[in-house]
Every structure is written in structure tokens, then in C-alpha cells.
Amino acid sequence: MAQKIIAGNWKMNKSLSEADALVSDLLSEMDNVPEGVQLIICPPALFVQSTVSQCTGTALHVGAQNCATADSGAFTGEISASMLSSVNAQYCIVGHSERRTIYHESDIDIKQKVNQLLAAGIKPIFCCGESLIQREGGSHFDVVSRQIEEALFHLSAEQMGSVVVAYEPVWAIGTGVTASPEQAQEMHAHIRSLLRDRFGESTASQTSILYGGSCKPSNAVELFSQQDIDGGLIGGAALNADDFLAIAQS
Ligand code: PGA
Numbered sequence: 001m002a003q004k005i006i007a008g009n010w011k012m013n014k015s016l017s018e019a020d021a022l023v024s025d026l027l028s029e030m031d032n033v034p035e036g037v038q039l040i041i042c043p044p045a046l047f048v049q050s051t052v053s054q055c056t057g058t059a060l061h062v063g064a065q066n067c068a069t070a071d072s073g074a075f076t077g078e079i080s081a082s083m084l085s086s087v088n089a090q091y092c093i094v095g096h097s098e099r100r101t102i103y104h105e106s107d108i109d110i111k112q113k114v115n116q117l118l119a120a121g122i123k124p125i126f127c128c129g130e131s132l133i134q135r136e137g138g139s140h141f142d143v144v145s146r147q148i149e150e151a152l153f154h155l156s157a158e159q160m161g162s163v164v165v166a167y168e169p170v171w172a173i174g175t176g177v178t179a180s181p182e183q184a185q186e187m188h189a190h191i192r193s194l195l196r197d198r199f200g201e202s203t204a205s206q207t208s209i210l211y212g213g214s215c216k217p218s219n220a221v222e223l224f225s226q227q228d229i230d231g232g233l234i235g236g237a238a239l240n241a242d243d244f245l246a247i248a249q250s
Contacts, residue, residue, distance in 0.1 A: 004038065006248045011235060014043065016047060019050075020050070039059065040061040041060060045079050048084065061091060066092070067084055069113055081113070085122055091123045092117050093233075111151040127168050129169045135169065141190055144167070144187060166209075172213025173235065174235060181225070184223055185228055211229050215233075217246035
């Protein structure tokens, strides 16, 4: 069975004091998180170190939202996976659609980032998902297959065991439009079968496949009750402790 995970992607939101306050609110409610559900928050890179300090010794895990394709050197403005590891980040989102579209990240860039993260001992939260045009054109399964093959299929089964996959249809991110539970389940089953063909049954069944895209307390129960949905990657609703915890309780 795959680990149930609820991960919060804060994107470019919160000041240091606001981040501190949100983490404090979450920590005060950790007793209400169901057993077996792992909670991860991914604040902006600048706050990862202080958030890790706040969360040390608790069940709240901390990740970053992005890393560089290289390990060190002349890359002004970049932060490497090994730097994230040096402040004890445990996870890092990679391949988010906002990085793919706004910053033109290619599948090759994302593959390099996955490699950097695994080498640094950080678990990648690998995002994939199709645009509205791709879905309407009927190529959504092909698009997601290609994203996964290009960025993950070079890994060993053991390395794949450290990767979390998040299916985030681009048309559902931040739009208020969620994939229906059937649409999400159908794609999650497709992803799991890709992983099964490449890495074998045990890796496929143990990989957490999260749904992301306008997931909120009001739709989380239905989505998470689907067989191949092992939790969520939450954007907007992760900025509010009550909403994030309500989703974790779904
Ligand atoms: P959303 O974002 O929940 O605000 O749609 C999800 C994400 O981008 O990870």
C-alpha cells in the first residue's frame, strides 16, 4: 500500500511572520491528523530552514518547491538540492506546471532536477498533468505518459521508491475547477500501470500518487476515496490551517 500524503504547496505566498504563524497553527492541531496520513508543507525556499527548525521533532514534514539542475557554481539566483539537504528539507516539488510553463522547464531539466534531489537524499514530488487543450484534444494520457517516461523512467526501482507522483491537470490548478473523481481515478490508474510496466508491481503499488488542482475540504473526501488516489498536493487551500487540516482529515 502507498503512503497517504497531504502536501501543501504554498507557492510564492506568506511573509516570514505569516509562515511562522501558519506552521504554529498546524503544529497545534497535529493530534487531529489521522494516523497513517503524512503531512508535508512546502514553503518558499527562503523559509525552508526556519520551518524545518520549527517542525523538528514533530510529524510535520518540510519540503521545497524547486531546485537547480546543477549542484553548484555560476547559477545566479538558483538553489541546489544539496543546499536544501543541508538545511534538512525532506521533499522537493519538481516539474510543477507553473515551472514548466512560466519558466519553460523541459522534461530534460526536470529529469536533471530529479537526479539532483535523489543524489542529495531528498524525495522528489514529481508533478505531471495535461493542459485544457490537450485534454480536449484527447491527448491527455499520452502527455502524462511522456512526462513520466522522460523524467522518471531512467531511475532504478529503488530510486523510484523515493519518488512521490502528483497528477495535476493544468486546467484545474488555481481555477476552482476540479477534475471529477472519475477523471482523476482514470489518470491515476493509468499512471500506476505505467509504473507497473516499467518498475514492477511492488514499486507501482507503493508509489504515492497525489491529486492536485483546486482540491478543497468540500471535494477532498470524494477524490481521496478513489482507489488510486493516495492523497493530494494542495495549493490555495494549504495557505489556511483549518482548510489544510480538514483536507488531511478527508
Ligand atoms: P491549487 O494548486 O490547489 O491552488 O489548485 C495546486 C498546485 O498547484 O499544486
